[in-house]
Amino acid sequence: MPTIPSTIKPVATTFVIAAYNSINSTRADFKASNNNAQDIINQAINQLSSIGGEIKLLEGTYTISGPIKLKDNIKLSGIPRSTIITIPDNFNTDINAFQNGELTSANSNINIRDLIIDMNSANQSGGTMNGMMMFNVDGLDLIDVVIRNILNTGVEVEGGDNITLDRVRTINNNGRTIYIHDSDGCTVRNCFATESGSHGIFIENLTAPSFISDNACILNSISGITVINSDSVRLTNNICRNNDIDGIYIQDTEGHFISNNTIIDNLTNGIELQSSENGIVTNNLVSTNSGIGILANASPLNTITANRLDSNGSHGIQNTGASIGSTIDNNKVTASGGHGIDNSSTNIILASNSIGGSGSGFANINNSSGSCNIQNNLCRSLGTTDYGILNSGSNNIIAHNDLLSGGTVADFSDNGTGTVLFGGNRT
Template identity: 30%
Template sequence: MNAKNGFMVLSLLFVCMFAHVAFVEPVSAATVDVQNASYYSNGTLSLSEQIQSILDNAASGDTIKFLGNVYENLQLVINKKLNIVTSGTKISGSNSFGSAVFLVNGSQASGTQISGFTITTNAGSGIILNNTRSATLSNDQISSTNGSAVTVNKSSNTVIKNSNIIDSNTGITVSNSNNTKITGSTIKNNKEDGVDVENSVNTTLSQDQILNNAKRGVNVYNSKNTTITSSTIKGNGNNSTAGLSSNEGGVYVKSSDGVKITNSKITDNSQGVSVVDASNVIINSNTIVDNYGEGILLSGSANGITVTSNYIDGNNNGIMVNYYTGNHVNISGNFVTGSENRISGEDSGNGMSFGSGYCVRSVTEVIEHNAVWGNENFEMRARYASTTPKIGSNWYGNSDKLCPALEYAASIKLKLERIGTNTYIVSFVDGVTGKLVTDLYPTLVTLTAGGSSQTGTTQNGQVTFTVSDDCLTGMITATANGVSVSIPWNSQKTNSCNTDNGNTNSGDSPPDSSGPGSTGNGPGSGSGSGSGSSSGTSGSLSSTTGVMAASAAAGQAGSNGEGDSKSKTAQELFIDNAVKNSHVWGIIGIIVLIVLVLVAYYRKDLMCMIKKSRN
């Protein structure tokens, strides 16, 4: 065989081998059964050793299915990707400290899933994920009497979902890890913390129930980008340790950056949320109620702290500001009420209090547009603060319980206007700027006209009422938290003061007699309920909340017929398929390239063959 023939044969063999590798379907993963524990009772090895042998002999990607009801004293190591499943199997661990029922160890075990087990152990952990990636624990119940039920260490992209983590020393420990997600799980009755996050990045807790843990519901230390959202955090901590120096309670954040606590219920804990020496923390849209100590405590160094739109009720102090430096701090749009004097030896029962640690006021500190009223002691208090706090425009209802140790801006004012023949709008406006306070927490307002009244709740700082003709007489009165403002029923119609949030209103007849009325906070003390609505005493009034014009434009997108068409030409379909099957086209391209190389190499021979065929 000459060189050219040899080259041709080798090239054809290469093409065949390449095509075989590219197009042969991969071997599907196997399912390996683990029989009842009694099945392994006659062996010379222990039950744990025999099951470990099954795991060791399985191929990466296999499913290991536990069929038995109970297995005791297991200590198993997973060093490859396995899908370990059951429907209700109970496993107890060994009594060795530092051990685990399942140890998922190393990068080779990345992608392992463990689902459906009830795991208990007296020492060590139920499950340890060590130096691995993309492990998933789901629908498990795990407890460790003297350890962490689940330990995530030096791992990434871990998911713990729909599981019960209970009756352990610590529920879940996340350390030196990133992109850990804990979702839809119940974490309760642990002797220390429910979830302990340390030295980790991008940890998310979502839709969890974190209940009755002895020290802290969630502890975040020296970590970045931790998110707690849509969760219930209740009954955590010891009330005897509550107060300014407490490191227990619902959520405790220390020496961390980029923490978000949103849309959660944080109730009946020794402390609500404590933030110490932290930066870039957002506490937004939470219900923080009936915590024995502070609802929110800010202490140490506070940089980039945002506390907005929270409902804070029935705590020792609603918000305690005790930091020695505060830069870019924004406390606004919160509803703070019902604080009670609970802790002896502490200045408590205040809506918002500034402690002895508050000694540096920053020009970037903004405290405004909060509704603070109905607290047992003071609405605002700074008796022991080393620096005089400077407070923006807030709403205090008719309360005069304002500590003289603070510097106050003019309070938010209540404003009533007629905007139509029988339509009236009640607005809350900043006492300094006169602008509509769009970030005020929804507030209950009562409108009285012609002897009939009804209530409505503000939205974006306003609420609109429509009055029937038989009630258009005398004075129209709006009341909120003990503050009232009145105007004649036939006052001059206005466009209201809602130009700052894009709302519009218009009248439909020439101006009448007098203009709008407004009032600030009156003297005396007052209390009231939170936001809500109730029916009036007469059917002659109706209410609509907040005039919202922005929604009108939302439906215009695509109405001009310029939206994307769902039909595609043959050329477009061809391109789509090419993109979706790019690896196939890559293989075809390589084959074409090999053919071209062969043609070029044998060009002279091919030309001779063509000439001979013509002769």
């Protein structure tokens, strides 16, 4: 006869919860009341198996007055576009719609998907109200979640690792929409961050590579994407437009890779590097930003290559503040309001760029530093730019550039010392 095991392994549990207004609540294990819906949801979470399980929220409105508290190995899912978590009018009290436990200890494997968090900000006058607050979660997945009308932060994740946000839409939040900090690496992809009172996506103090791709960050009050003190971040295929400061802002970061992004109509700079080194900025479209297209300040050893910059309000590319040893090549820069390329850092390779139609009173290439190699660039005035190349630095190589009709004042103006021309330049 078969032997009956002395212990039975626990199995994952699934509970179905209905809202007070769910159409078909007969198949639910629990039914939430019109108010304080978090009580029944937390009750179900606490009754899950010791190894976790799934909470399914049927379509309807779940009005909460306290946080929904998640634990290890849980999947919480709603009905796409039909499950809504909200708070009452005039609640005016601090609340996180979702958090892990009491936010005092680590958790693992939390998955939230297919629901809407609407924190009813139009009918609140006070309180700190966040969509999600997660602390030290190892294995966090937020998928197909809409977070809107929040008085403060949409999603904040502190600590933890294996963090993934996919198809998260944050709309009309007064604070940061997506804020991940003091964690290992993260993946944020296919997200939409718009109309926030702060940053769109904000990544800070991450210790492992992060991947920020295929997101749209539009109409935010600070920058579209901000990365601070987080090495080896990859920003690819994002759209950042109509943000009140920069499209992409990078600070105190090393080994960044910024590629194939569309950065347009931001009110300050397109891409800004501050004190960030050994990175690559390539194949981006940077257009019609009010300030500088690409700014590198105190950011040495970067490669800025094969970007398309058009009609930016100030310089197309500016490399300044001891951003030494960088390479700026194969960029196409047109119709800048200032210089096409403005360099004031030493030991720069500035080669094979195509620059035209820079601002009146400016140069297609303005170099005021020394020991630079400026070769094989094509500069055209297009009736607006004063100089093809304007040099005031020392000991530079300036050769093999096509400067014919490069400037309305002069194709090439050399006010520097020790300039090496080799075979000369076409003027």
